[in-house]
Each structure stands twice: as structure tokens, then as C-alpha cells.
Amino acid sequence: MMRITWATDQGSPARPNEDFVATALGAAVVLDGMSIDMSVETGCVHGRPWYVGQLATRLLAGLLDHRVSPATALAQAIAETADAHGGRCDLSHPWTPATTVVALRARDRAADYLVLSDSTLLLDRDGRVTALTADGSGFAAADPRVAERARVGSVPIAGLRRAALLTDGATRLVDQFGLTDWPQTLTTLAERGPAALIEQVREAERTDPDGRRWPRNKPHDDATVAFCEFATP
Incomplete structure (x- = not known):
């Protein structure tokens, strides 16, 4: 059994939250929409939050079919989301909406994962914490083939205690600020x-509003975490 709790927070009141979390019994998906200046033309009439939400819910639905691999579920979700634009958008535009993806699915004896781009998955197996991420070259947009670039795998459910799916706005304490580590994050x-x-x-960011101690492109970024705890029924 996998118990999931989550939270999300937008980085600035001046722009919508482009992170999205979707959960169901035994599965969790966290996406982080590609952030660009709000004035930049994207070729999409719907907007980036719409795109991220559409892709996340479709991916989650695909993961609930255990016959389908996470990579195939992502490819199908990308194709379905492209169709959902209804022909009203230019999906070949260089700034068409795109997103990172991290997903986790629990089956009877194994947990399947997928990580695309720079969001992070933490896995705690018998107290040994592993952090999984991927390079930033493969954001999910409108081409289903990008699913082939995702980092995918499975781990036995036996011994899997906890997991966390985090966007890069939520991992700053470790990978940008160096104020803690992954085991303490799970604690x-x-x-x-x-x-x-x-x-x-947010507390750490507020101590360095100008980015002098920790140079970064935004003082505050959208931040999302889904935390999963495993227990034997």
C-alpha cells in the first residue's frame, strides 16, 4: 500500500503555478512546466498551466493500467494532449509548452518510476536513499518520442519505505543551497x-532575496512535493 501526501506553492503571485501534481491509488505524477517570460509567444492559445494539467492527468490514467510501461504511458499522454489542442495551436513553435516529468507507480511486487529532465525522485530502500534525476535536454512537449529519453526503472516493493517526487523549486535546499541532504529531506x-x-x-530564499549568496534565475520558483510512504497491508 502506498500512502501519498502532497503540497504545491507558486513561486510568484504575478504568474500562475506551472507545477502540477496528480495522484491516485498506487500512483503519483509531478510535472514542472517550462518557465519562460509570460510575454513570450508560445503558439498555444491554452497556456502552459493548461498543458501541464492535461498531460499530468492523462499520464496518471495511463499508469493505472499496469500492462502499460511508464514510458509508453508518457508517450500516449503526450500524443493525447497534442490532440486535445484541437488544431488551434502551433505545436511546432519553438516555445510550445513543455514540462519535466517524474512519476511513480506501485504494483504488487515492484514500483515503477520515470524521470524526465531535472525534477527529482527520492527512493528510500531500507534506509538507503537514492536520488534520481535526468538531464535537462528532454522536456515533454508535443513529440511522443521524447519519452524514449526518460530515465525509467523498477525497484522491489520489499524494503521500499518512502519515496518523494520533487520539482526543482522544492529541491533547492539540497542541490542549490547545500543546507541539507536527501536523507534529511525525507525525514x-x-x-x-x-x-x-x-x-x-521559502525561508531560505527570503534570506537571500537578490540571489547574492545563491545565484539563481528566480528568487522563488514554483515548488511541488509528493511524498509516498509504503506499508505492508
């Missing part, structure tokens, strides 16, 4: 929950 999630972890990120 914070277990003891205080996803919202508390995001607030720790």
Missing part, C-alpha cells in the same frame, strides 16, 4: 509533511 517529509519542506525552501 522532514515524514515528520512534518510536504508543506513544511516547501516552507523551509
Whole structure:
């Protein structure tokens, strides 16, 4: 059994949250929409939050069919989302909406994962924490073939204690600020929950509003965490 809790927070009130989390019994998906200036033309009349939500819900639905691999589910979701544009958008535009993807699915004896681009998946197997991410060259957009670039795999359910799916706005404490590590991140999630972890990120960001201590492209980024705990029924 996989118990999931999650939280998300937009980075700025001046722009919508382009992260999206979708969960169901035994599966979780977290997406981080590619951030560009709001004035930049994308060729899409719907907008980036619409795209990210459409892709996330379709991917989650695909993952619930255990006969379908995560990569195939992602490819199908991308194709279905492209169709959902209804021919009203230029999907060949260089700034067409795109997103990172991290997904986790629990089956009877194994947990399947998929990571595309720079979001992060943490896995705690018997106290040994592994962080999985992928390079930034393969954002999901309108081409289903990008699913071939995803980092995919499976781990036995036996011994899997906890997992976390995090966008890069939520991993800053570790990979940009160096204020903590991945095991402590999971401990914070277990003891205080996803919202508390995001607030720790915000507290650190507020101490360096101009990015002098920690240079970054945005003072605050959208931040999303889905935390999964495993227990034997």
C-alpha cells in the first residue's frame, strides 16, 4: 500500500503555478512546466498551466493500467494532449509548452518510476536513499518520442519505505543551497509533511532575496512535493 501526501506553492503571485501534481491509488505524477517570460509567444492559445494539467492527468490514467510501461504511458499522454489542442495551436513553435516529468507507480511486487529532465525522485530502500534525476535536454512537449529519453526503472516493493517526487523549486535546499541532504529531506517529509519542506525552501530564499549568496534565475520558483510512504497491508 502506498500512502501519498502532497503540497504545491507558486513561486510568484504575478504568474500562475506551472507545477502540477496528480495522484491516485498506487500512483503519483509531478510535472514542472517550462518557465519562460509570460510575454513570450508560445503558439498555444491554452497556456502552459493548461498543458501541464492535461498531460499530468492523462499520464496518471495511463499508469493505472499496469500492462502499460511508464514510458509508453508518457508517450500516449503526450500524443493525447497534442490532440486535445484541437488544431488551434502551433505545436511546432519553438516555445510550445513543455514540462519535466517524474512519476511513480506501485504494483504488487515492484514500483515503477520515470524521470524526465531535472525534477527529482527520492527512493528510500531500507534506509538507503537514492536520488534520481535526468538531464535537462528532454522536456515533454508535443513529440511522443521524447519519452524514449526518460530515465525509467523498477525497484522491489520489499524494503521500499518512502519515496518523494520533487520539482526543482522544492529541491533547492539540497542541490542549490547545500543546507541539507536527501536523507534529511525525507525525514522532514515524514515528520512534518510536504508543506513544511516547501516552507523551509521559502525561508531560505527570503534570506537571500537578490540571489547574492545563491545565484539563481528566480528568487522563488514554483515548488511541488509528493511524498509516498509504503506499508505492508
